Amino acid sequence: MTTTGADYVWFEDDFPDIAEAYCFNLVRGLTPADLVSRLDGRREEPLRGIDAVVDAAFAEFQREEGARQMVALTTVGEWTLLIEPNGYLGVTEEYVLAASAGVSWVSHFVNINAVGTFLWAEDRDLRLCFDPMFPEDRWGAAPDGLLDVMRRVGFHFDEDEPEPDLSSPAAFALAEHLTGVALTPEILRDTTFGCATVRVR
Numbered sequence: 001m002t003t004t005g006a007d008y009v010w011f012e013d014d015f016p017d018i019a020e021a022y023c024f025n026l027v028r029g030l031t032p033a034d035l036v037s038r039l040d041g042r043r044e045e046p047l048r049g050i051d052a053v054v055d056a057a058f059a060e061f062q063r064e065e066g067a068r069q070m071v072a073l074t075t076v077g078e079w080t081l082l083i084e085p086n087g088y089l090g091v092t093e094e095y096v097l098a099a100s101a102g103v104s105w106v107s108h109f110v111n112i113n114a115v116g117t118f119l120w121a122e123d124r125d126l127r128l129c130f131d132p133m134f135p136e137d138r139w140g141a142a143p144d145g146l147l148d149v150m151r152r153v154g155f156h157f158d159e160d161e162p163e164p165d166l167s168s169p170a171a172f173a174l175a176e177h178l179t180g181v182a183l184t185p186e187i188l189r190d191t192t193f194g195c196a197t198v199r200v201r
Contacts, residue, residue, distance in 0.1 A: 002149075002152050002153065002173075002177075003153065003173045003176050003177070003182065004152065004153045004154045004166070004170065004173050005153055005154030005155075005166030005167070005168075005169035005170035005171075005172070005173050006154065006166060006169070007169075007173060008169035008170075008172040008173060008183070009166070009169050010185060011168075011169065011172065011183075012168070012169075014185050014188075014189075015050060015051075015185075015188060017051060017054045018050055018053075018054050018083075018085050019110075020110075020112050021085070021086040021110060021111045021112045022083065022084065022085055022086070022087070022109065022110060023083075023084040023087045023088050023089065023090045023091060023107060023108070023109040024081070024082075024083055024084075024090075024107065024108055024109075024172070024175065024183070025081070025082040025083070025084070025090035025105065025106070025107040026076075026079045026080070026081055026082075026104075026105075026106045026107070026175060026178075026179045026181055027079060027080045027082060027100075027103055027104065027105050027106075028078050028079045028080075028103060028104040028179070029102055029103030029104060030080055030103055031075070031080060032073035032074065032075060032080050032082075032194050033194075035073065035080050035082060036073065036194075036196045036198075038099055039071075039089070039099065039196070039198045040198065040199065041071065041196035041197060041198040042068075042196055042197050042198075043194075043195075043196050044056075044070065044195040044196055044197055045195060046192050046193060046194055046195055047072065047192070047193055047195050048190075048191070048192045048193070049188070049189050049190065049191070050072070050083065050085075050188040050189065050191075050193075051189075053070065053072040053083065053085060053193055053195065054085045056070050056195070057069060057070035057071075057084075057085035057086060057087075058085070058086070060197055061086070064197075066200060067199065067200060068197045068198065068199055068200060069084060069085075069086070069087050069089075069197065069198060069200055070085065070195060070196075070197055071083065071084050071087065071195065071196055071197070071198055072085075072193035072194070072195050073193060073194045073195070073196070074187070074191050074192075074193050074194065076181045076187065077180065077181060079179055079181050081181070081183075081187075083193070086111075086112075087109075087200075088109050088111070088117075089198065089200075089201060090105075090107035090109065090119070091107050091108070091109040091117040091118075091119045091129075092201065093119070093126060093129065095201055096119060096121055097121060097124050097125075097126060098124070100121040100122070100123060100124055101123060101124050102123055103123065104121075104122055104123075104179075105119070105120070105121040105122075106119070106120050106121075106175050106178050106179055107119045107120075107175075108132065108171035108172070108174075108175055110132075110168055110171075114133065115131070116131050116132045116133060116167070116168065116171065117129065117130070117131060117132075118130055118131075118132055118171050118174060118175075120140070120178060125141055126139075126140045126141060127140050127141050127142045127145070128140040128141075128142060128143060128145070128146060130143075132155065132167035132168060132170060132171045133165075133167050135150055135155040135156070135157060135167070136157050146174070146177075149174065149177055150170075150174060153170045153173035153174050153177065154166035154167070154169065154170035154173065155167060155170050155174075
């Protein structure tokens with residue numbers, strides 16, 4: 001049975017502090033330590049639970065006057081999960097395409113103004129990128145390769161489609177389709193995340 005955006009509506013309800021602005025990244029081919037190194041990050045003390053990470057991220061932003069941001073990492077199956085509270089590095093094309101050398105990279109982002117991006121790259125090749133609110137406008141090497149999946153998981157391609165809008169939750173479902181990684185409340189709540197700070201680019 002296909003996971004859909006409806007299976008991720010818990011995210012905004014259970015984790016409102018990060019749901020306002022985030023970037024979730026799944027990277028296959030690098031350990032968390034290797035990914036921190038590739039991002040030229042600075043290791044920080046581990047933190048348990050995403051709420052603690054969000055608090056630390058906003059404290060870091062104020063302390064560094066926006067020059068650096070806190071990220072949290074853990075391993076989920078064959079993938080490294082990298083979470084950026086109020087961040088966007090993982091969907092910055094010029095940055096990700098270089099960082100994705102030799103790896104698979106799947107990211108989705110939303111900011112406080114509801115602007116979003118979904119990005120899928122394979123070894124420096126941008127396969128697909130789009131704003132989840134406007135899935136009809138896609139670019140990359142394979143912009144139409146996942147159209148059927150995108151419709152099934154909940155993206156709206158027709159203005160006449162009924163509410164509710166599940167574009168942000170559908171991004172989680174599409175990431176799960178590409179990676180096999182099902183994000184759960186337990187992962188966000190109970191994981192002791194490795195943490196690092198990276199320079200904002």
